[in-house]
Amino acid sequence: MDKAAQAELDRINALPTVTLKDKMAIPPQRGAELPHREYRTTMDESTKTMSLAQARLEASRCMDCKKPFCTAACPISMPIPQYLKLLAGGNIEGAVEMIRATSLLPSICSRVCPHEKQCQSSCAMGRTLKDMNKGIHMGETERFCMDYEREHMGGKKVPAMAPSTGKKVAVIGSGPAGFSAAVDLRTLGHDVTIFEAYDLLGGVLRYGIPQFRLPKDIVDYEYSILPKMGIEIKTGVTIGKDITIEQLKKDFDAIFIGNGAAQALKTGVPGEDLKGVYTAEEYLKKGNRGVEIESGKRVIVVGGGNVAMDAARMAFRLGAEDVRVVYRRTLNEMPACKAELREILNEGVVVMELHNPAEFIADENGHVKQAKLDLFQLGEPDEAGRPRPVKIEGQSETIDCETVVLAIGSRVSSEIKDTTPGLDTNRNGTYIVRAEDSCETSVDGVFVGGDAKHGPLTVVMAMKTGRDAAVQIHKALVG
Template sequence: MSGKDRLEPGQAERLRQEREKDWRKALRREVSVQTRLTTPRHKMPEQPVEARVGNFLEVNLGYTLELARAEARRCLDCGQPGCVAGCPVAIDIPTFIKLIEAGELDRALEKIHETNGLPAICGRVCPQEVQCEKACNLVQAGKEPVAIGHLERFVADYLCTRESMGPLPGGSRGAEPGKEKVAVIGSGPGGLTAAADLARLGYQVTVFEALHLPGGVLAYGIPEFRLPRTILQSEINFIRALGVEIKTNFIVGKTASLDDLRQAGYAAFFLGTGAGLPSFLNVPGENLLGVFSANEYLTRVNLMKGFRFPEFDTPVPRARRVAVIGGGNVAMDAVRTALRLGASRAIIYYRRSRAEMPARVEEIKHAEEEGIEFNFLTVPVRFLGNERGELRGMVLQRLALGEPDASGRPRPVPIPGSEFEVEVDLAVVAIGQSPNPLLIRQLPLRLGRWGNVEVDYQTMATSLEGIYAGGDAVRGGATVILAMGDGRTAARSIDFYLRKKRG
């Protein structure tokens, strides 16, 4: 989907009208363009490295009000803001930033909530550097972009205390009489976004979550030091305040079938079942004790409270020498988690070079600061065990980069005779995952080569009438914000489908 396609119908004109309001003009006059251009980007305060490697507290500490307003003043309030088209959920970025500059924080959060119900999460985990910030017009002027993600996080965090004082701005909705019931399967970012948008449209929305806590990958996949659970819970509370019901410990396809839900009166469905089926290397020794998928390892730590040792006696091995295979954000999460669990050496092994690593720049930076080692152009070809069946080491092979593969990245080619052995107590395989098969294989859905649900990306409609899908169930491993964009598109399409069916 192109940037222009992300703008909603009529949004370009609404952006223009917002920009021409008197208060916006007054703000533009207060600070010269030259001053905005020459003001350096304000750095995010961080927990010191020597402290954070020994705890699971959040690394990024967040802007103060003073820092946030100073950063907001860097925004040029462009006539043609590329940042909005760069956002998968089309947030009115210039308006919320100018509201921060004006000190109108309630209104800033309300503006964000028009299209994004999870701003505190997005401000933390979305790859703004390749989306909205990449499209910032300051970049075209040779400057650092406005810290859009930091500002989004700031305004959401600043008003989190509002929960104890009353409803957050933009919340408190309810189903409209005569509107249909819609079922959302899965409470990850795509499902929560679809649920929030449908609730705003007046539908009776129920989210069915297989686990005991809502949040999907946000709950089990992302460590506390990147996404505190109090923040996740606050965002989920906002979704509930819109009138969304969330049922946990409910496995659609086992607790009840989709047909059972139809019989219960649900008229449309969004499948946000995620990608919880881990990929493995399929090499000898991969079944040894001490070899984990990243999915299992992070779930034990995050969802089963392994990070709160010794308060929770969750079986997470404390290893001295940890190898994590992979180069994405999940690999970064796993290796930084291992370090906090006491590893003396935590090493990333990645089959391509650093330039091809898909992980966020910030995550790589934080990992390097914390002493994580990186070993590029290597891949395990065998895991080695002791007489008790426990992992003791790996045999790796060096690689060279060849011609581009289907992804457009250079294909790693093995170098003959380059094998070498390393000692390892724990290995975490973080090379991707496939969609959860339980529900989608029970339905006559059209599936892709890797078991992903095929959809029309303009509507997120599947091959079955009234059933829509998005996020990792479709993409196999997407970012949080892309999943949210899918949920938002699906909600609009479900609304159109039901209105048309209603006549």
């Protein structure tokens, strides 16, 4: 923390103390929500940012722990109590600067990261009140600060850059891992070129997360600094098809792979190749880009993660009247964030617990018309502690549908591995690294981060591994 920030914290510390009893009496603050059944037909963001009064009041609830569990639970160790104290004291600019000193994508992370499973799950206020939902809403306070920066502080500042090292680094993919690696490497003085397969930057942030959860002008806002930093951008280039790693190595001193896990998995059940059956990756990508997609009035989404929640909400916005999520366990075991689950239920999505597809049935034109679903019950816990779904023999149910969306996971595509001798991968396509804390692959000078390293996780984890890789690349290039 710099001297100015410390001085401001000292000033705020001198203000009259709000007692713990007073803090516990303040109700949790949240941004307004639009009427659920109305906004399920619009792509507009479904929640509003807190007001200034709400944000300061929410920040004032922080107990300012000497050993903040929230910071320890944050993958990037955000100094949460410190920025909340600045915010509560009215120094919004100081809070913004403190957030920016830790996170490269706070406008995005504040909207899409699972705070209830990370920082908020460890909040001392939530523990004191014996309800973690009443912990500090850290995602909302962070979102307020970053929206304030965009609207009242002149926007995001370009970071200072070290003198040129003369080294060149290629970054493959422009999702959160690629973005973070590129920014940090350029800050350290290296020349950086980003290679992106699509026509616009952002990866999963642009094409995987729906507009109503992450507006694309927010993505554009965070990404606007790349050309200002002198980072070269080449879109419409797929590494492994248009150019290989071996060819890149002739022009670059190091390579970072951050191409994500964009290859959707399928169920393997009969009929999944029928017309009207989509992977969630295809369904969301077309919906986000405004590409016409034949989505019927009755939609089934298979899966229980956040991607399934996004697909279910997208279905209403593409014209569905009846949307059902099919999941082989119960709501209690769903891996989706509780906030996302609350959203789909508020919008009218029906969750069919303890069901799983056995077959998709076609009409005379080869288009899906029904789904046959096996019934399940919960059995003994698996290695992760969740009860195993056990099929009930001889019991099934058939329901009508015009569209099926498969949201059962994804893996890293194989183009890069298939065209790079000596590049080792795991069974799920992720790249094998030389040690647990290493980002270097089995090929010298080729590093990896994000979902391509650890499989599909969160935006903040992808950002963290991109930054970790940038440090290791820098050390490899300049010592």
